[in-house]
Amino acid sequence: MVDDSTGRIVADLRAWVAQAPPGARVPSSRALVARYGASPVTVQKALRALGALGLVESRPGVGTFVRAARAVRPPDYSWQTGALRAPHARIPTLATPMRAGAPDGVGLHAGYPARELLPERLVRAALVRAARRDAALVRADAAGLPELRAWFAHELAATAPAGVVPPAPRDVVVVPGSQSGLSSVFRALVGHGRPLLMESPGYWGAILAAAQSGAQVVPVPSGPDGPDPDDLARAFAETGARLLYAQPTYANPTGAQWSPARAREVLDVVRAHGAFLVEDDWAHDLGIDTAPQPLAAHDDAGHVVYLRSLTKSVSPSVRVAAVVARGPVRDRVLADRGAESMYVSGLLQAAALDVVTQPAWRTHLRGLRPQLRARRDLLVASLAEHAPDAHLDHVPRGGLNLWARLPDATDLDRLARDCAAAGMTIAPGTEWFPAEPAGPFVRLNYAGPDPDRFPDAARAIGAALAAQRDR
């Protein structure tokens, strides 16, 4: 996050302070000016920042000194064990895809596209413009910026067939990222102790959100064509569930895209059981070979609750997504959002709207396709050549990830360790299964790491797998 000259000096001095004894004298401003080739103002700002962080203290007329650490006895927190009780679900403090990779390594584990795939200039310009508008200083409406809600509604309405009443801006609730939308939808529409159907394998974030809500997850097997309608009907009938969570387009992790026929069948099952389909259209802007066709555009009876995110296509820092929900369900979701976080930063909403309504946004999305395609194809080819034991059931037609099946006897922990030793972070597939995994899988992100390193990465995975085979 540190990229200006003050920041660089702060980072450097922090490192120095960390190993200096308490009370040590920080070099004089003059010495620092000389060392960093920075202006006295910059050096003073850096020293003030260190002071604000509690790392140094200045004694006027004497100098600046490393702050003496206070005497520390290890506190005893054991009483908390009783107060906290066992949680109703074990939720990790940090899921694998959210971990930081090695600084110069290849991060195949993360869920975000590389910075060069983002519309950087559009985002920066939009943020600067938003910083100068009222949006920077006023509280936004609970349901979101009216114009942004209209944009989300229009995006979905644009693919609605004739005869289907398109969604209206009032059906849209802006949320600070689709994870927040998922959490609210699960809490508001399922709730503690109730059953929730979910594709398996399915999105790890949804598995965590379901656990947090206290819902009872009922896994429904899903493959490259989506869930089998008979399986699904059985799960609804057996459990009395009223909600299915799914990613019909470029599912994470499998990359599956439901055919129009399958989508109709699933929607029919959902309707027949008086249920909701939560359609998480996370990769709407990340198509490669196909164009996403949201199921929600085909439903005007309020069965599909639609989630659309801009985090992965605009910027991970512009935390803006939308829940489109029609009927009383929209009020239930809005009430949960109000209780959870009241409203979404108007600045981020204004910036998001600015980006997606620029003509350059469409140009950017068109240019993204060939880049994603080249990356995907290179990783597929590298694996085929160097890691033939990593089997791809199918090549995804969009999204960010490959989902590789490994040989049955694969020790995933050992694989992850061996890859880490070679500078590569991988995400064992375990976290994408609500229950036991159906086998050893690994999810590999082709959109994040440097493609020049794909062949090496594939070689390392291949070697690690070969070592397990030969054992």
Add this chain to the structure above:
Amino acid sequence: MVDDSTGRIVADLRAWVAQAPPGARVPSSRALVARYGASPVTVQKALRALGALGLVESRPGVGTFVRAARAVRPPDYSWQTGALRAPHARIPTLATPMRAGAPDGVGLHAGYPARELLPERLVRAALVRAARRDAALVRADAAGLPELRAWFAHELAATAPAGVVPPAPRDVVVVPGSQSGLSSVFRALVGHGRPLLMESPGYWGAILAAAQSGAQVVPVPSGPDGPDPDDLARAFAETGARLLYAQPTYANPTGAQWSPARAREVLDVVRAHGAFLVEDDWAHDLGIDTAPQPLAAHDDAGHVVYLRSLTKSVSPSVRVAAVVARGPVRDRVLADRGAESMYVSGLLQAAALDVVTQPAWRTHLRGLRPQLRARRDLLVASLAEHAPDAHLDHVPRGGLNLWARLPDATDLDRLARDCAAAGMTIAPGTEWFPAEPAGPFVRLNYAGPDPDRFPDAARAIGAALAAQRDR
């Protein structure tokens, strides 16, 4: 939110489109250029924006037309009633303090300071700088920006007495506003069906967050000195609760500030019951006559979970707050945040850190005191003069609000309607009580509306109360 010339044209044309018949021709670009005195580029941008919102469609070479509304049959959402079931708690879609007031009215109901009380130049400059840094384009750490966590820890540590181990940056979890922090704390530390002690009257947002979490709220009466330690001990003992939520400094709505002795007594009761005290230090930057002394600074055994927000002092659009929690409880909170929203926009975090580490931030806070004091004193004096029936139990020494007790027989709904008719929005006190209100109260924000209108506002309240008295 609209403050530039394109925005003004869009807003104006939206209003025109709203009353125009479908298919109506939008005036030509040339005519619009003339009408608005804007450049052709600006007019084109406005028309494109209207197109992106789905309001008009352009036919190249012909013109731009109001989009024909598709035939609409009212959809039937009644099936959702069965799928949604009754909620475990009734949560309003919009709490009174979050409602928009009348455009030219006096909004005494809202919970935010006026824009002129915000450090506008600091905020805009910080946002512009952040827009140009990496923070605008990368995903932030799950627990928050390290430097911002260090700042929050240092702020609290600065008031820790000798002998108390101060909190460390690792004890800090950055959250997108304190409402999100509250929601996570209640979910993670209390959970569905468990008892949660709360001051009554108490903060409406906390009441909603508790309802959303499924916790059973146990109200503990609280007055200008905070809760009575015996009442509190009894509530812990009777219910087996392990958590008390409170605002010890400038409590919302009462403005109460606990004395140091009362704080010690409450903390002793909390410790004796192996419980957590959630200290919501929402108004830390909004002191008038006193300086806030967080209880959390006196506890290094992990009993106090501390919430500090910047939303009301930096900007409502910079949704950044922190939970400081020591011991295993920090992991429990962090896990809930991960499941709820993964991380907080790095851009907003960088901007917040920028603002609070500028020397001008301290200057701003010093300048804020006399402004809040003048506003508070003017509203107090106006009420005393023009609305003597609105009784103030005590004058708050900080914060944003007065809490007035009204005569027993007051009809609050009628009072709100009469005030609205006079252009004034008030917040009946009902929403600050977890159960039945202890009497008719009203919360009046002196920091938001224009102080020049306080005498008129007080007159209107006085007249409305007098009308009820005379009935």
